[in-house]
Amino acid sequence: MAKPPGSRTPSLFGRGSWREVRRVGDILRTETVGGVLLLSAALVALVWANSPWSEPYRSFSDLKIGPAALHLELSLAQWATQGLLAIFFFVAGLELKREFVAGDLSEPRQAVLPVAAAVGGMTLPALIYTAVNLRAEEGALVGWAIPTATDIAFALAVLGMINTHLPAAMRTFLLTLAVVDDLLAILIIAVFYTSSLHVEPLLLALAPLALFGLLVQRRVRRWWLLLPLAVATWAWVHASGVHATVAGVALAFTVPVRPGVREASPGLAEHLEHRFRPLSAGIAVPVFAFFAAGVSLAGPGGIGATLTDPVTLGVVVGLVAGKAAGVAAATWLVQxxxxxxxxxxLQWWDVLGLALLAGIGFTVSLLIGELAFNTDGERNDRAKIGILLGSLLSALLATAVLRVRNRHYRRLCALEERECDNERP
Incomplete structure (x- = not known):
């Protein structure tokens, strides 16, 4: 029986629209460079924190600046976490809105796979961490969300270093999965890691947020009007007890995606994303990594005690096994x-490679770790070691699988070129 006109069987990892493929290519170039900077900043911090000169690093991180009268006298590390990461989440919010309003994820059939994969890739790591820490000392279970996040900058950097012949649709899938992953992480931070809520500052934040939204809906692009409103929104959200990065997402969601009647393409969301993505990937996230990744590898009891600690084990197993199994299983269930x-x-080995790559958790995982164990420095350090180790193992395993697949696709490309040459007169 013939299929109705316009109907087709949805393909997992099929080609996106040309507009999406081109946009993803632009993002890949920025995020790959950002991933290298992120890795470099983390390595510098790690080496410095474990050197004989570790004390100056701690003092530098704890240096407080800012107006105390406005409750903004924060350490440099807190400014990186609360302030610079708001830029990262602003860009993530723009990306989320663009994907679900005008991107390939606006079509439910295209959206079902990355949404399901992201949910599976967050649920299973959380369950694994919980199972490992069920009998741990009191307070360990609060870190259940640490291994649930995927760091897209690191993941794309790994893909870039493979010098890949992998189909572009696989990279598009990884990016869209990370977009949905970011949305779920934002919800987790807002719902589960808001320790105290002050309603009055939160209500006050609505005024600059609404004015910012009104201006951007009118396609106002003047930074000297928008920036003070964004900063005011961020400051009031910070004062309310909700993590200040949520302000970045709220601001992004007010920005229109589609161009106005008198506005040439691209729209304002794409314009702002183009402007702020290099700032996010090149400065905000690497600086955050510099302050967040500086952890002593020895810790109390030595490296053996650190590696066998339930928090460390829960994070490592959650990232390496939980992410891979969750993403792959959700993909299988969809088909x-x-x-x-x-x-x-495409084969299921390609799915496995991407699922392993999703286990590279860094930026958001470190942020959740700091929120979960903000009063427990020892557990926070062990969570950081788990994040670093789990991300490294995931990257190595993913590289091993994807290099094999890369050689496979390179041979196919060479074969197709020879066949084309033979067909020429």
Missing amino acids: RFTRARLAEG
């Missing part, structure tokens, strides 16, 4: 219970 199938030429 098992829907009409969707893997795109022609």
